Amino acid sequence: xxxxxxxxxxxxxxxxxxxxxxxxxxxxxxxxxxxxxxxxxxxxxxxxxxxxxxxxxxxxxxxxxxxxxxxxxxxxxxxxxxxxxxxxxxxxxxxxxxxxxxxxxxxxxxxxxxxxxxxxxxxxxxxxxxxxxxxxxxxxxxxxxxxxxxxxxxxxxxxxxxxxxxxxxxxxxxxxxxxxxxxxxxxxxxxxxxxxxxxxxxxxxxxxxxxxxxxxxxxxxxxxxxxxxxxxxxxxxxxxxxxxxxxxxxxxxxxxxxxxxxxxxxxxxxxxxxxxxxxxxxxxxxxxxxxxxxxxxxxxxxxxxxxxxxxxxxxxxxxxxxxxxxxxxxxxxxxxxxxxxxxxxxxxxxxxxxxxxxxxxxxxxxxxxxxxxxxxxxxxxxxxxxxxxxxxxxxxxxxxxxxxxxxxxxxxxxxxxxxxxxxxxxxxxxxxxxxxxxxxxxxxxxxxxxxxxxxxxxxxxxxxxxxxxxxxxxxxxxxxxxxxxx
Numbered sequence: 001x002x003x004x005x006x007x008x009x010x011x012x013x014x015x016x017x018x019x020x021x022x023x024x025x026x027x028x029x030x031x032x033x034x035x036x037x038x039x040x041x042x043x044x045x046x047x048x049x050x051x052x053x054x055x056x057x058x059x060x061x062x063x064x065x066x067x068x069x070x071x072x073x074x075x076x077x078x079x080x081x082x083x084x085x086x087x088x089x090x091x092x093x094x095x096x097x098x099x100x101x102x103x104x105x106x107x108x109x110x111x112x113x114x115x116x117x118x119x120x121x122x123x124x125x126x127x128x129x130x131x132x133x134x135x136x137x138x139x140x141x142x143x144x145x146x147x148x149x150x151x152x153x154x155x156x157x158x159x160x161x162x163x164x165x166x167x168x169x170x171x172x173x174x175x176x177x178x179x180x181x182x183x184x185x186x187x188x189x190x191x192x193x194x195x196x197x198x199x200x201x202x203x204x205x206x207x208x209x210x211x212x213x214x215x216x217x218x219x220x221x222x223x224x225x226x227x228x229x230x231x232x233x234x235x236x237x238x239x240x241x242x243x244x245x246x247x248x249x250x251x252x253x254x255x256x257x258x259x260x261x262x263x264x265x266x267x268x269x270x271x272x273x274x275x276x277x278x279x280x281x282x283x284x285x286x287x288x289x290x291x292x293x294x295x296x297x298x299x300x301x302x303x304x305x306x307x308x309x310x311x312x313x314x315x316x317x318x319x320x321x322x323x324x325x326x327x328x329x330x331x332x333x334x335x336x337x338x339x340x341x342x343x344x345x346x347x348x349x350x351x352x353x354x355x356x357x358x359x360x361x362x363x364x365x366x367x368x369x370x371x372x373x374x375x376x377x378x379x380x381x382x383x384x385x386x387x388x389x390x391x392x393x394x395x396x397x398x399x400x401x402x403x404x405x406x407x408x409x410x411x412x413x414x415x416x417x418x419x420x421x422x423x424x425x426x427x428x429x430x431x432x433x434x435x436x437x438x439x440x441x442x443x444x445x446x447x448x449x450x451x452x453x454x455x456x457x458x459x460x461x462x463x464x465x466x467x468x469x470x471x472x473x474x475x476x477x478x479x480x481x482x483x484x485x486x
Contacts, residue, residue, distance in 0.1 A: 009066040012073045015052040015081060016121050022048030023114035030107035038099050038107045045110035046092050049117060053085040061480060065127050069191050072127035079481035080124045080260040083337055087252035088117045090344045090456055094351060095245040097450040109149065113249065116142035120257035129178040129188040132261055140167055143254060150243045159241025166234045170224035177217025184210030193269035212276050218265060219280060225258030228318060229287035232311045239307035247303060248347035251310055252340050259336060263321060263329055267485040274324045281322040286417055288315030293424040301361050302350055305428060309387060312425050313339055319414050320402040328405035329482035335398030337474055338467065342395060345460030346383045348453065354446040363432060368441025377436045379461055384433050386464045388426040394467040
């Protein structure tokens with residue numbers, strides 16, 4: 001193959017260039033102005049990401065592969081990149097006032113978020129195993145630094161080291177899996193693999209078996225990024241140890257991008273091996289739902305509880321992917337779009353759980369909150385009801401589409417286990433509501449929430465509470481994006 005480079009193709013990666021160019025310019029600006037420019041750089045970084053989001057707004061049908069098939073630009077990638085950019089923008093919005101506090105006031109924070117977003121956008125667009133690895137590492141390098149952002153805190157440093165060590169291990173497994181796939185297929189390109197597997201006959205079975213082993217290793221490695229079993233163990237420690245705005249980022253943008261490449265990998269190059277990966281995915285899904293549901297029951301720290309909850313949510317999303325149909329993919333996209341707002345809202349609330357200037361994170365610290373801060377208790381009640389999947393809140397619709405697609409594909413055991421673990425999960429989400437409304441009040445939390453953060457929390461609350469009034473826009477966009485795999 002003779003490499004071709006068409007300048008016109010640069011226009012199709014304009015969003016990535018916008019984010020990378022913005023990050024470099026802000027880095028130079030920050031180097032001259034120092035920490036006192038942190039607020040301005042944060043606002044400019046949000047502006048850069050909103051500009052990039054405007055460029056990837058999923059308004060029409062698109063299906064192209066550029067740069068010698070290394071990058072895919074289609075409706076699915078545009079939809080996911082839009083979600084990644086919105087998630088990162090909301091996280092920066094919630095971080096704005098937190099960054100104004102002395103030890104956190106560093107201009108590098110918004111730039112690291114920009115760089116991680118750029119890596120995630122490359123990851124989402126990957127149409128080749130090499131592009132996939134490049135995007136994964138580009139985003140991971142920034143995320144490793146963010147995990148240890150509060151480096152004076154031993155718990156934060158420990159969380160960062162754990163994230164780095166396990167991340168390096170998963171990268172090694174991914175590389176080994178990619179080399180196996182290349183060794184048995186002779187290509188790393190997704191489009192070439194589609195042709196190879198669709199034309200495979202009995203004489204090529206050894207090739208298929210070898211590639212399946214490589215595929216399994218890729219699936220295991222990507223499980224780390226989405227906190228699915230068996231690489232979920234870092235999640236509770238990192239969620240608890242990392243600064244809350246960083247945890248908020250980990251719970252949203254990286255998971256959205258990793259799940260997207262998970263979908264691309266299985267529904268595109270390995271689509272013809274569906275019977276082989278469907279069983280593997282079902283096992284990972286059941287294990288994630290069970291560990292997420294039962295692991296959270298004994299937690300007293302709210303960030304650890306939310307970490308186990310996120311493992312469970314990933315398990316539900318994998319049910320939709322295991323269905324292997326456009327409807328299943330649509331369910332995953334809808335689920336993640338709504339989970340984004342639920343996560344930012346919940347972690348945003350946790351960020352302002354303060355007493356006498358100190359962050360508190362125990363569930364017991366919320367006792368009697370309905371009496372000391374009725375609006376705060378109502379907001380958290382809304383988020384917990386939605387997380388539990390109680391109608392008519394947004395979380396219900398995510399689970400509905402996932403389980404419906406599983407039933408349509410005949411995956412009845414997965415749907416039943418999903419419903420049962422949802423009931424268990426509802427117990428610990430409702431336990432928080434019970435603590436807020438029925439326990440005797442303790443010392444009240446600080447009630448000051450800056451206006452900027454109030455605006456972000458209001459957006460999350462409105463989407464979570466009122467999604468049922470106008471679901472058509474999201475459902476139509478998700479249907480078009482999932483249509484790429486039909």
